[in-house]
Every structure is written in C-alpha cells, then in structure tokens.
Amino acid sequence: MAVKVLILEDNPVARGFLCRVVRESFSDVSSITEAGDLEAVRRLLGHSAGQRAPVTADPFQLILVDLELPDGSGLELLSELSAYPATRIVTTLYSDDEHLFPALQHGADGYLLKEDRFEVLVEELQKIVRGQPPLSPAIARRLLTHFRSGDGQPMGNHHAAPAAPAAPAVPMDHERLTPRESEVLTYLSKGFTIKEIASLMGIKWFTVNDHIKSIYKKLNVSSRAEAAVLASKQGLV
Known part of the structure; x- marks a missing residue:
C-alpha cells in the first residue's frame, strides 16, 4: 500500500509548496489530503477536540502540522495523535524555544521550517527513510546547543528548576x-x-x-x- 499524507496548513500557498516538497521527497505517495484548520482535520480523522484520533484500517502514514491555526494550535492535534501510527512533523515559521520544545514534548517526530529552501526540505523529509529525525538545520543546531549546555532546560530559561536525574534505562526484554x-x-x-x-x-x-x-x-x-x-x-x- 502506498503512502498517504495529510497536510494541516491554513495558508493555501504554503500548502501547495508543502505538497510539492512531499511529492519530490517520496516516490510512493498515493495521496495528499489538505486541511486548513483543526476542525477539518478532526472530521477527516473521525474524532472531536480533546479526544484521541482513532486508528482506522487505512491510516495516514505522514502528517505535517502547522502550529498557528485559525481555530487553535497544532499542539492540540499532536496530543490527539499520541496513539496514531503516523510520523508527525511540525512545519512552521517559528524557530524559537517557545515553539520548538513544546512541539517535541507533544509528540512531534520532526520540526521543519517552511522558510528553508525547497531542496533542504526535501532532503530533510527523506531522512525519514534513513531512520533519522527530519530537522531543519537551524533547529538541529539549536537542539545541539541546548543539550550541550548541560542544564536540562531550553536555552534562555535559566531560572527554571534543575532537571530531575534521568530514570535508569529499562532492561531489554x-x-x-x-x-x-x-x-x-x-x-x-x-x-x-x-x-x-x-x-x-x-x-x-x-x-x-x-x-x-x-x-x-x-x-x-x-x-x-x-x-x-x-x-x-x-x-x-
């Protein structure tokens, strides 16, 4: 079965651009469904606000999510997709910590900046096939800087409480x-x-x-x- 893609983006021009990026990135895309707001996506997926999206017999495999939407935030949809078997990628103009880290905490599998060149976005999406997280170069650098800082907090948040010690890894069974x-x-x-x-x-x-x-x-x-x-x-x- 070929890959089904869902794009949540309120700007028609940006939607068209992302459609071209997806088709250039993958050779086995069967369909691309477009939606301009959260309500439309929820109708497509068959759930209501605050509920988990149900898993159907023919689910989407790739979902691109904009963060700023006319009827809410893309973070809401990421939470509702917590049990949905799709790769969830944020596509946004925001590269700051206030948008990046909440998106990752809500379950985003990647974070791409729509302002990147077409070729860069194609290359980043293709990383999915190689088992690598699709991250815009600026976002990858930001994450690297964050984790190298060693304070366990997003950059710029110097007053937050120290992070709790990491839990021991669960032995493999x-x-x-x-x-x-x-x-x-x-x-x-x-x-x-x-x-x-x-x-x-x-x-x-x-x-x-x-x-x-x-x-x-x-x-x-x-x-x-x-x-x-x-x-x-x-x-x-």
Whole structure:
C-alpha cells in the first residue's frame, strides 16, 4: 500500500509548496489530503477536540502540522495523535524555544521550517527513510546547543528548576517485541537502512518506521545505537 499524507496548513500557498516538497521527497505517495484548520482535520480523522484520533484500517502514514491555526494550535492535534501510527512533523515559521520544545514534548517526530529552501526540505523529509529525525538545520543546531549546555532546560530559561536525574534505562526484554519487531531490530543492529530493511522484509518503509518507533518505546531507547547495544547484550545480533 502506498503512502498517504495529510497536510494541516491554513495558508493555501504554503500548502501547495508543502505538497510539492512531499511529492519530490517520496516516490510512493498515493495521496495528499489538505486541511486548513483543526476542525477539518478532526472530521477527516473521525474524532472531536480533546479526544484521541482513532486508528482506522487505512491510516495516514505522514502528517505535517502547522502550529498557528485559525481555530487553535497544532499542539492540540499532536496530543490527539499520541496513539496514531503516523510520523508527525511540525512545519512552521517559528524557530524559537517557545515553539520548538513544546512541539517535541507533544509528540512531534520532526520540526521543519517552511522558510528553508525547497531542496533542504526535501532532503530533510527523506531522512525519514534513513531512520533519522527530519530537522531543519537551524533547529538541529539549536537542539545541539541546548543539550550541550548541560542544564536540562531550553536555552534562555535559566531560572527554571534543575532537571530531575534521568530514570535508569529499562532492561531489554525482547519477549515484549513482536517477531516482526525483533527482525527489524536485528537488521537495524547490522546497519541496514530503513529502505533496505523494507526491501529485505517485503514491506513498505513507512511500516518499518512504525516498527522502529514501537521498538524504541518498548525498550526505552531513543536511537539506533542504543537499540543496537541492547540487542547485542541480549544476543539478538
């Protein structure tokens, strides 16, 4: 099944631009559905404000979300998509901490700036296939600076309370993984890209991406490297 895409953007010109970016980024896009406000998206997904979006038999695999909308904030939709099996990417003009960090905390899988060049946005979206988070270069630099600061707080927030010590990692229990997830983890640990794994397993790359997100959540890891280390310790690779 080819990839279904949903774009939430109130500006018609920006919607058209993002449609072109998506079609240039992926060769297997079956459809792109456009919406200009939260109410329209909720009708499409079949839920009301404040409720979780239900998972249907033919869900969207990629959802682009603008933050500033005529009837609310894109953060509301990100929260409502918490259990929805799609890659959720914020597309916005805002590169400040006040927009970036709440978006990531509400479940965004990537953060792209609409002001970036067409070629840059295409390259960043294509990172999904390689298992990398799509982040505009300016956003990647901001995140790197933030985490290098070592204060556990967004830049500029120097009066906030110190972050609590990180919880210990949950030991890997591969019995919790499905057979498909274990197979994906094995390929990941051996260095295969998402597209290569999809070819080896005979499934779509977006399906592989969903498996990876599930693996990360179950094993309490946030990167391919962490997952590979745990898999090696458990003798899966």
